[in-house]
Amino acid sequence: MSDNKGVRRVNEDLARERANCSFDVREITFLLDGGENNTITRKKIEDFTLTDELLSDKVPDECLSPKEKYENAVRKSCLFGKLVKDKLLEFGGLETFGPNSFVLRRIADAFFKEISPLLLHLGMFVPTILGQCTAEQQSEWLPRALSMQVIGTYAQTELGHGTFIRGLETTATYDPETEEFVLHSPTLSSFKWWAGGLGKTVNHCIVVAQLHTKGQCHGTHPFIVQIRDLETHQPLPGIKVGEIGPKLGFNTADNGFLGFDKYRIPRMNMMMKNAQILKDGTYVKLDRHGKMTYGTMVFIRVMVVNEVAFNLAKAATIAVRYSAVRRQSEKKPGEPEPQILDYVTQQHKLFICIATAHALQLTSDWLWRTFSGVVTDIKHGKTDSLPEFHALSSCLKAISTSDAALLIEQCRHSCGGHGYMMSSNLPLIYSFVTATRTYEGDYTVLLLQTARFLIKAWEQAEAGKPLTPTVSYLTKYFKDGRVPWDSTSEGIVNAAYGVAAGKISACVKSIRNRVKTGLSYEDAWDLTTVQLVAAAEAHCRAVICDVYRSEAVRLTEKSSPNVRAVMRQLTTLYLHYWALERIGDLLRYSAVSEEDVVALQQKYEELLALIRPDAVGLVDAFDIRDEILNSTLGAYDGRVYERLMEEALKSPLNAEPVNRSFHMYLKPLMQGKL
């Protein structure tokens, strides 16, 4: 399963770890890929794509200025786009995955250390045309977009408005005289801000604006707007567009700002699948509008969970391999320095990362299947399950991005100083994942949306009404009293649901008590939001524990005993880790005793020791190629120090022995002549 094609020797410690692994690494790779055939296809595509000379940068991207990084990213995006169009589309395997599939995103990570400026063209512009345009409009825009004549992005967020979409200020006012919309940015805070590719790359943009017609505002709607000349790429008159400047990450995506000075677009540039403006300015709304927008939002959240799981797998791979290579200190006087992976504190930091990567991926796969059912239902007009699924996708997006970001930093910390090197790739992985915590729904806002659903569900349970599957536990636990405790995996999952029920119950009490003192429900809710966020977190944690455990059992039904054993160890580790992290909740809402707590801790420490010999095998099973991992610390061959030095020598500062600043400033300072 080695992806290392070179002749270099593999680090001896890593080789020994691999020889001692208890299971066949390929078996877990197949499980995670969803079957051996998927793995074979993926690897074929990777072999085919990643040999391209495009991959190697003579000067590492992180040594460039943001402008140079952008220019390099445009070059690579175009060549990558051409590669996908010319070659991969002919490649049989793509049928399995589809052009927007995760395999392509995986490969793209090898091309772009940060992100492609064209990402939102295929990721948002084209899908929104598919989702929001009439058939007639699609036939106009889709061919031009797919052949890359029209390159677009999606601009919704404004300088002064993000989460609260109803607060957007950009206006699109219909003028029946000319049958045009007039787009306008009335204030500085109404400037569009953030859209990827908007700054310098795209020539079109989907703009979300407040639709005004016949003196009335009908709320926000999407419009297709040409912003640059197709021949010269100059911004069109009435358009103010530019790049928003450096960010923590995403520095190769030229996120942009956009303002309109009474800029006119044809009536038919409104995306009219869900609402229309007739020639005379009459507004016609179709009722499926809101539901379908919901659907897109859920789809994106599912994708986000999948992506952060993959990025956490990258971080875990880097940190575990490095920990097998790095030696430090002595456990007993005179003994040789042990691999740092042999320290229990290091195992405590890292094995939860492997388990969480599995947990999030299996939960996102499960979500994907569940969601497919929902989509079919919606198409047939049945939208009952949408609120539940929306609540679930909201909290899963919030918790998975937050957990993954924290654990990726934990991986970086576990690599000591070397984790701070950009060439470890851990800082870039973090900068990407921490952004997912905010975009497409901020952590706190999403958990409060879930909490809203949970409180409603609680009230239904109280009223004796039936509940949808993911909250059915509330029926069981809505009465006061502690959940019974048993220390099996099933018992821990049950207790986690009991904790969630207990916390939701406490919120209900808190709100009702506040209402009794004369507060409005809204004020009482607002004052309880700290607890509501925690309750939604507890609910989500219980669902992840439950789904991870049951999916791991289901997937390994036909596995070899050793694979079943190690997968079982990981799920048990995850459950114990979170039981111990939330021991205060368990003590409050379950019958767990002090002896049980001590036993949980002991069992957790035993699990670390059991997993230790398989740790390298487990990260190898993620099967992330060196080109995608892009890390001096995490490469398959474990030649950590050689790679660190090689990367250092590429720094432009090392191209000349003496930097000009010596002659200009340092020497005059030394000689007192400055």
Next chain:
Amino acid sequence: MSDNKGVRRVNEDLARERANCSFDVREITFLLDGGENNTITRKKIEDFTLTDELLSDKVPDECLSPKEKYENAVRKSCLFGKLVKDKLLEFGGLETFGPNSFVLRRIADAFFKEISPLLLHLGMFVPTILGQCTAEQQSEWLPRALSMQVIGTYAQTELGHGTFIRGLETTATYDPETEEFVLHSPTLSSFKWWAGGLGKTVNHCIVVAQLHTKGQCHGTHPFIVQIRDLETHQPLPGIKVGEIGPKLGFNTADNGFLGFDKYRIPRMNMMMKNAQILKDGTYVKLDRHGKMTYGTMVFIRVMVVNEVAFNLAKAATIAVRYSAVRRQSEKKPGEPEPQILDYVTQQHKLFICIATAHALQLTSDWLWRTFSGVVTDIKHGKTDSLPEFHALSSCLKAISTSDAALLIEQCRHSCGGHGYMMSSNLPLIYSFVTATRTYEGDYTVLLLQTARFLIKAWEQAEAGKPLTPTVSYLTKYFKDGRVPWDSTSEGIVNAAYGVAAGKISACVKSIRNRVKTGLSYEDAWDLTTVQLVAAAEAHCRAVICDVYRSEAVRLTEKSSPNVRAVMRQLTTLYLHYWALERIGDLLRYSAVSEEDVVALQQKYEELLALIRPDAVGLVDAFDIRDEILNSTLGAYDGRVYERLMEEALKSPLNAEPVNRSFHMYLKPLMQGKL
């Protein structure tokens, strides 16, 4: 107290917040500065220094490549160094602070967004000469170092060795024939790695190497090594030196690598205050060696706690001011969008940051005073208190850097997408503070050092022996049984000590049980390290709670009632926050009841509401000038959106409407001609 000298209007929301503040902001500034006179002097120095034209970069640093950033930093360092030398040394106020004082570090933050390449010259090179050289050696090196003829850094860490100093591989072998040391790097992993300024800037370097003489190794010792020619700046023959490449932060400090090929230095370049090599190669050791090295380590840790407190204060200032300006959503239908500072979840994220900045600063001031006592003792040969102080400084460094880093990220998250902009300055503040968690002693390693001390103290308590002050609580709590609970501040502090005692006790039991099964003490210790880290954290948390509470009381004895009230609210908030965060520990080790927990939560929420009207006043009281804060979101005038746009327009990508990559790649792709 406004530092905004311009004519621009202050944002109306911020102006109203300031008008409604319950206390005189200056009073808290004086408290934090250690008295009104200190504030006056600091502000004089700031006024004097920060008007310099040096401060303004036409192109923001984050738009440059790392190489360009470095060159700009050398320019500024030299001009800043000249400013300090020429003008500030004549300035009366500096006597109060000393040339290495924190006020200068504060000002330096306005000059360098990251760090000066000369930082370690004054920060490590000069102090090590003072601490490790004989008087004769000092008279040779100090004048040249202070006049900047000799520019140096400190190189200890190697590519393959950090924490475990005994494992360093670089050798210094004495040759009595020529009375020289031969420095050598026997392996790639023995290359020095990380020293700031080493890559391109310095001409000298203190090198820590294994001293060999007469066929025997005497462990690591420091040597002064010239590495570059003073005239040409070329690396000298036998020296391999360069820059280590891009990092998460510190990108203006040219951290470097350094290898020796049998490089010779004179005998007298060994720093000989604590150990000497005679001409014939005889090794002579003076016994104070180890103790003084201890002292330097502690000194640096105290400085680190002070620095992270200041950086957390910066982040809190940025996030609180932004939260007063930003408006979002609606609490009740039809109402105007509230300031996001009015959301309880936002208060929950931010007010703990203000309290923690106070807690860490007051604790570091207290440490400073305590340490001064210790230094005097050591000079008189009394070193009994050193182990306690070392254990305390270790855990405080670990916990304060870790807490500050987490809370700075929390501030960034609380600013939504705009916190992700480099111009918010929050990413850079984080990149700086997260490094402090690793350097000068990694988090886990330091907590385990503290744990070692705590277990010994526990055994002494058990044996009925007297304990030093910071662990005297163990005498009280070393028997089993829960600590009584009362919800006053004193009660919570007591319970925190009880928790620490309970966790240390559990570790002792765990280790002893493991020894009973036949394990060696070292193995039993090793298997218990996850719990030991948690116990050391609990000990440190109790000390911070205790010191913060008592210092705040002491400092506000003569304050006005309103200042006393708000400072009291903040300490109470801190205690409640941590009681709730560690509620599982309290339930296990104290007599706290479910009703008490509910009451704690309610009190905590009430405190948020009480602090809310004073939040802006509290961050204004940190009195961090705009030039030092360097943030579009956090400036005193609150003109957030204007500043975001102004900064964006400085991006070099915006200097031309069409980037060349359009003609080179995008247009050919659009036209199918790529």
